[in-house]
Amino acid sequence: MMFNSIRRVAIVGGTHGNEWTGIYLVKKFEQFPELIARSSFEMITLLGNPKAIAANRRYIDQDLNRCFSHEDLSNPTLTSYEEQRAKAIAAQLGPKENPQVDFIIDLHSSTANMGLTILPSSTDLFNLRLCGYLSQIDPAVRITLGIACHQDMPMLRSLSPLGCTIEVGAIAQGVLDARHLQQTEMLVHAILDYLDAINQGNPMPVPSSMTVYQAIESIDYPRNSSGELQAMIHPQLQFKDYAPLQDGDPMFLSFTGESIFYREEKVVYPVFINEAAYYEKKIAMTLTSKQQFKLDAT
Numbered sequence: 189m190m191f192n193s194i195r196r197v198a199i200v201g202g203t204h205g206n207e208w209t210g211i212y213l214v215k216k217f218e219q220f221p222e223l224i225a226r227s228s229f230e231m232i233t234l235l236g237n238p239k240a241i242a243a244n245r246r247y248i249d250q251d252l253n254r255c256f257s258h259e260d261l262s263n264p265t266l267t268s269y270e271e272q273r274a275k276a277i278a279a280q281l282g283p284k285e286n287p288q289v290d291f292i293i294d295l296h297s298s299t300a301n302m303g304l305t306i307l308p309s310s311t312d313l314f315n316l317r318l319c320g321y322l323s324q325i326d327p328a329v330r331i332t333l334g335i336a337c338h339q340d341m342p343m344l345r346s347l348s349p350l351g352c353t354i355e356v357g358a359i360a361q362g363v364l365d366a367r368h369l370q371q372t373e374m375l376v377h378a379i380l381d382y383l384d385a386i387n388q389g390n391p392m393p394v395p396s397s398m399t400v401y402q403a404i405e406s407i408d409y410p411r412n413s414s415g416e417l418q419a420m421i422h423p424q425l426q427f428k429d430y431a432p433l434q435d436g437d438p439m440f441l442s443f444t445g446e447s448i449f450y451r452e453e454k455v456v457y458p459v460f461i462n463e464a465a466y467y468e469k470k471i472a473m474t475l476t477s478k479q480q481f482k483l484d485a486t
């Protein structure tokens with residue numbers, strides 16, 4: 189895409205109503221807007237799902253962060269609470285083909301041990317160079333590309349081609365961990381400073397390449413014919429997000445004590461292992477491949 193400058197940036201928290209890190213950070217930024225003010229662009233802050241936040245639930249009727257496909261946004265018959273919220277948010281930040289904001293930061297947390305994960309909104313080189321910068325200033329930052337990383341994915345971040353989701357964990361739903369909140373805040377400031385520096389004509393240095401984790405597929409738990417769980421995440425895999433999983437490594441432990449093993453030659457790097465919100469999505473983990481991505485293309 190053609191890049192002119194970043195004129196408006198949106199920070200969203202509480203897209204999921206029980207992920208308190210982003211909710212309390214957005215509330216803090218709304219109380220002290222000078223913290224996120226930068227001279228070269230305008231800031232917008234937004235709490236994505238107020239009713240779910242009040243109820244301390246992920247959502248009221250359905251997952252808001254799956255309501256942003258182009259088709260659903262333009263379907264007037266979809267009127268659940270989250271479908272209405274998605275349309276209202278798209279009216280404020282979007283539409284996708286001509287967004288009113290140039291960059292969206294969507295703040296999330298995970299019960300999986302995601303550490304500090306950035307999920308860029310697109311594989312636009314602008315986004316990926318920013319990711320490279322963030323992983324250079326803090327090697328704990330990991331860059332993960334979703335299975336569907338295109339502009340019609342149903343996530344809120346897809347309202348703008350530039351931007352990212354920040355996913356921190358492991359943290360329980362409805363809980364604050366000061367360390368996660370501070371790390372997320374540090375990342376937000378690093379992103380805003382990076383964007384501001386580009387606008388000022390003094391871009392930050394970016395490494396020539398970075399490690400990315402490319403999602404391959406999501407794996408469900410073993411279930412019986414009624415859909416009931418037959419096994420749990422294996423204790424040796426719990427909290428091992430981003431660690432290599434090799435042929436013969438245990439993945440699940442059945443309730444009768446039998447281990448279920450990974451049986452593929454390809455080494456993969458599971459993420460979102462045992463994410464509480466994903467049981468209903470039939471996702472026990474997402475397998476990724478670890479790749480080097482060149483950033484010095486000119």
Ligand SMILES: [Zn+2]
Pocket residue numbers: 203204207296297
């Ligand atoms: Zn979330």
